[in-house]
Amino acid sequence: MKSGPDKRAGFAAFLPRSIVARTSLSILVLAVIMGLLFSITASWRVRAAEHDRLMSRVDELASTVESTVSVACFVNDTKLAQEIANGLMKNRIVAGVTITSGRTILFGTGTIIEANARAHAKVDKITRPVYSPFEKGPAIGGLTIYVSHEEIEAQATAYSGYITWILSLQVAIVAAAVAFLVYLLVTRPIKGISDELHRLEVASGVQIALRGRRRTDEIGQLVGDVNALITRLTDVLQKEHQLRVAQEISERRMRLVFEKADTGILVLDPAGAVQSCNPAFVRILGAEAAEPNVRLADLLAPHGERIARLIGESRASGEPRDADFEIDRGGVRGSIWVELSVNPLGHNLLQGLLTDVTERKRAESAARELASRDTVTGLLNRRGLDASLANLLTTNTAQHPLALLQIDLDYFKEVNDTFGHEAGDRVLREVGAILERSVRRTDVVARTGGDEFVVVLPGIESVEKAKDIAVNVIAGVSVPIVLSAGRRAEIGASIGIALAVPGEGASALLRRADTAMYTAKQSGRGRVCLAQTGGDEPPATHAAA
Amino acid sequence: MKRLVAILMLALALPVARADDAPAGIVVIVNPASGVERLTRSEVIDIFLGRYRKLPTGQLALPIDVAEGGPERAQFYQQLVKKSPAEMSSYWARLVFSGQTSPPFQVPDVKTALQLVESNPNAIAYVDRAAVNPKVKVVLEIRP
Numbered sequence: 001m002k003s004g005p006d007k008r009a010g011f012a013a014f015l016p017r018s019i020v021a022r023t024s025l026s027i028l029v030l031a032v033i034m035g036l037l038f039s040i041t042a043s044w045r046v047r048a049a050e051h052d053r054l055m056s057r058v059d060e061l062a063s064t065v066e067s068t069v070s071v072a073c074f075v076n077d078t079k080l081a082q083e084i085a086n087g088l089m090k091n092r093i094v095a096g097v098t099i100t101s102g103r104t105i106l107f108g109t110g111t112i113i114e115a116n117a118r119a120h121a122k123v124d125k126i127t128r129p130v131y132s133p134f135e136k137g138p139a140i141g142g143l144t145i146y147v148s149h150e151e152i153e154a155q156a157t158a159y160s161g162y163i164t165w166i167l168s169l170q171v172a173i174v175a176a177a178v179a180f181l182v183y184l185l186v187t188r189p190i191k192g193i194s195d196e197l198h199r200l201e202v203a204s205g206v207q208i209a210l211r212g213r214r215r216t217d218e219i220g221q222l223v224g225d226v227n228a229l230i231t232r233l234t235d236v237l238q239k240e241h242q243l244r245v246a247q248e249i250s251e252r253r254m255r256l257v258f259e260k261a262d263t264g265i266l267v268l269d270p271a272g273a274v275q276s277c278n279p280a281f282v283r284i285l286g287a288e289a290a291e292p293n294v295r296l297a298d299l300l301a302p303h304g305e306r307i308a309r310l311i312g313e314s315r316a317s318g319e320p321r322d323a324d325f326e327i328d329r330g331g332v333r334g335s336i337w338v339e340l341s342v343n344p345l346g347h348n349l350l351q352g353l354l355t356d357v358t359e360r361k362r363a364e365s366a367a368r369e370l371a372s373r374d375t376v377t378g379l380l381n382r383r384g385l386d387a388s389l390a391n392l393l394t395t396n397t398a399q400h401p402l403a404l405l406q407i408d409l410d411y412f413k414e415v416n417d418t419f420g421h422e423a424g425d426r427v428l429r430e431v432g433a434i435l436e437r438s439v440r441r442t443d444v445v446a447r448t449g450g451d452e453f454v455v456v457l458p459g460i461e462s463v464e465k466a467k468d469i470a471v472n473v474i475a476g477v478s479v480p481i482v483l484s485a486g487r488r489a490e491i492g493a494s495i496g497i498a499l500a501v502p503g504e505g506a507s508a509l510l511r512r513a514d515t516a517m518y519t520a521k522q523s524g525r526g527r528v529c530l531a532q533t534g535g536d537e538p539p540a541t542h543a544a545a
Numbered sequence: 546m547k548r549l550v551a552i553l554m555l556a557l558a559l560p561v562a563r564a565d566d567a568p569a570g571i572v573v574i575v576n577p578a579s580g581v582e583r584l585t586r587s588e589v590i591d592i593f594l595g596r597y598r599k600l601p602t603g604q605l606a607l608p609i610d611v612a613e614g615g616p617e618r619a620q621f622y623q624q625l626v627k628k629s630p631a632e633m634s635s636y637w638a639r640l641v642f643s644g645q646t647s648p649p650f651q652v653p654d655v656k657t658a659l660q661l662v663e664s665n666p667n668a669i670a671y672v673d674r675a676a677v678n679p680k681v682k683v684v685l686e687i688r689p
Contacts, residue, residue: 071639075595079643133636134590134626 019187024179031171039167043160050156051124054093058126058145061088066143070133073101073141081106088145096146101130106141124149189219193226200230207231264354267345272296272311275349284338284356286329296352300325300340307340311350314342324357337361374447376425377432385446385454389506392444392458400459402500403466406513407435407473409451410492410525423483427491434476438469454510463499463530470495470528478526494521498531570688571621572674574659574681576666579604584669584684590626592669594636595646600669608649609658609670617655621671624687 016022065084072080085097085107096109124147129139196208207227210220258265264281266274273293274281282290285299297304303325314321322341329336336358343351372384380388389404396402409431416424428447435445435453444456455473460466473493480488496516500509516531523529573589575581580602584592591597593608600606611618613630622628628636637648652658658670663680677683 068639071636075640075646077640077643077645079645080639083643132590134594134628135587137587 019190020179020183023182024175027178028171028175031175035164035167035171039160039164042163043156046160046163047152047156050159051152054147054152054155055124055126058093058147061091061094062126062128062143062145066128066130067133069099069143070130070140072099072106073130074132074134076101076104076106078106085109093148093151094145095148095151098144098146099130099141100144101141109146123147124152186219190222193219193223197226204234262355264352264356266296266352266354268296268311268342268350268352270348272308274299281354284336284354300327300338303327310340311342314344314350318344322353324361326361377429377447379432379435379453380444380446382446382448385444385448385456386506388444388446389456389509392456393500393504393506393509395458396500396502397459398502400461401502402509403457403460403463404498404500404509404513405455405457405466405470405473406496406498406510406517407453407455407470408494408517408521409453409477410494410521412451412491415489415491419483419487419489423487423489426483427481427489430481431477431491431493435473438473438476454513460499463497466497466499467528467530470497474526474528492526494525495528496520496531497528499533501533570674570686571617571624571671572677572683572687573669573671573685574662574677575600575669575684576662576664577680577682578666579682581682581684586625586685586687589685589687593649594626595640595648600667605667606669607665607667609661609668610649610651611655611658611671612651612653615654617671617673621687 016025065088068080068084071077072084081099081101085099088094088097089109098108099106100108125144126147127142127144130141130143131137132140193208200206200208207230208223210223215221215224258278261278261280264278264284266277266281269275273295274289277289288294289299297307300307306323306325310321310323320341320343322339324337324339326335326337328334336356337360339355339357341353341355343353345351372380372387374381374384392402409427412424412427415427428451431453432445432447435455439445439455439457442458444454444458446454446456448454455469457466457469474495477491477493480490482488494517496513496519498509498513498516512531516529520527520529573584575584579600581600584601588601592600592606593610598606598608619630622630622633640646641648650661652661655672655676659672659676659678659681662668662670663678669684671687672681674683674686
């Protein structure tokens with residue numbers, strides 16, 4: 001974590017971290033740069049000033065010896081000239097002297113210097129005309145003083161050096177003073193605040209003390225701002241804590257509901273795969289429901305299409321949709337019923353609620369069975385027949401008409417009276433079995449009364465076929481039924497047949513069949529009678545044998 | 546300091562000058578045989594203050610100073626180069642020290658000076674105009 005920025009910083013890594021050190025370094029660097037610039041300027045100026053100063057000193061020297069030089073020139077006195085020159089050259093600043101009188105050189109070290117200088121650089125010199133000491137007139141000679149460049153340089157350098165030294169001292173003192181002040185006024189207070197902040201426990205709401213700092217300055221403002229921030233932060237933290245607690249409780253409750261619910265809860269992704277689900281979902285649908293990305297349509301096979309339709313409807317309407325599905329789990333579990341409710345969650349996701357409704361379905365179905373079945377024979381009862389018949393009559397056509405057989409047992413009362421109710425029930429069950437054996441699986445067999453049965457034959461090919469079936473039934477029933485050792489029940493049956501006229505209602509059809517059955521009974525039992533379609537004509541009867 | 550000394554000298558010299566100024570001035574004289582007719586003020590200064598020791602004719606010049614204390618000498622130098630006797634002494638002291646030039650030949654009085662000029666064609670001296678005789682030739686009249 002540290003190596004990254006450090007490596008990247010490069011140069012910055014060499015900079016000190018503390019403000020004091022950085023400020024001092026900055027001031028020092030700045031001061032050194034300024035000092036250097038100032039020193040360069042100063043030394044240039046000093047050099048020029050020093051040059052001027054020394055030149056004026058030489059000028060003064062010239063003035064001092066002027067009168068004596070004029071005497072020497074006046075009398076062409078070389079000794080005196082030499083004396084003067086020697087005196088002048090005792091000054092370190094004087095490099096050479098030339099004294100001329102007219103065209104005569106009375107003394108001349110200057111010529112050598114001048115010759116040397118011509119080869120190297122310019123030579124500073126002061127030349128003065130020398131006048132007669134006694135009368136005004138043209139110059140009688142000249143005095144030239146050559147100035148030592150080394151001396152000017154040396155003096156200027158010494159002076160510049162002195163200035164530089166003073167400046168350095170000043171820079172050092174200023175930098176130290178600034179460093180101390182920065183430490184005193186900025187760094188120490190900030191460090192103090194920082195230390196307090198480190199120790200601070202935000203939640204406790206403790207504030208930073210101003211402790212002798214002035215409220216009005218920047219540090220004071222900083223302290224004030226930090227305190228305001230702490231107050232706000234404490235507030236926010238408390239609120240957040242409360243919220244978190246509330247949310248935790250709510251979440252735990254939701255999780256409990258999710259985990260412990262009997263209803264399977266699942267989220268479906270746009271592809272119809274189960275994204276997440278609760279234990280109940282797995283409990284209902286079996287272990288494969290827990291597999292990742294299993295498709296709901298596969299879990300609820302073979303209802304893929306219906307599920308897709310359900311999901312599509314819910315998506316399109318944006319409202320929940322539900323439907324019941326019967327699925328065969330195979331094995332011990334057998335067939336179960338589930339109710340699936342889907343509800344759009346947004347983001348193309350769906351929430352599904354899956355409830356095991358097998359028990360309810362079974363109870364419902366049992367209740368329905370109970371209502372429509374005869375408890376003795378297990379055949380449809382009157383109510384069951386009414387429902388089936390009404391249903392079948394709606395699909396009745398002229399080509400394949402519906403035939404209804406009204407069957408009444410002969411001599412059943414005798415059997416009941418002789419052998420008891422249990423034997424009677426046994427005979428009724430036997431008759432029911434015979435009837436079911438005699439017709440197709442799609443045909444309807446019902447017990448509508450004590451010894452009355454009805455068989456509905458939808459889509460019969462012809463009346464003859466219906467008659468054949470009726471004759472078969474009579475034959476079947478007429479075979480004595482063995483009740484126990486040595487006891488046999490001998491019964492028979494009379495049958496009335498009615499062919500449904502298109503548009504005819506169930507009650508009308510049943511009435512006609514009933515009439516035909518009575519006709520058969522009156523005409524001497526064990527007979528089949530066909531009901532008239534018109535109405536009043538007596539039905540034709542046929543002997544069973 | 547120098548100026549103060551000069552003022553002091555002038556103050557001392559003034560009453561003397563005033564006393565002798567009225568009758569006549571100082572003149573420079575040579576031997577008539579020298580062939581010199583006139584001398585300029587500069588030529589006289591050059592000769593008497595040691596610049597040259599030659600007359601314009603090319604002959605050697607022998608300047609003669611009257612002994613110190615006499616009125617002519619102070620008057621002469623005062624009028625010629627505006628120098629007091631003390632200044633003149635200082636001037637010569639410098640030159641004597643180097644030994645290259647010497648001051649004019651010194652005679653005790655004006656009379657001796659006249660005799661020297663009368664007898665020596667190289668001699669050149671200064672006297673009061675009143676003391677001039679025909680055996681000498683005036684070549685310059687010094688006016689202040």
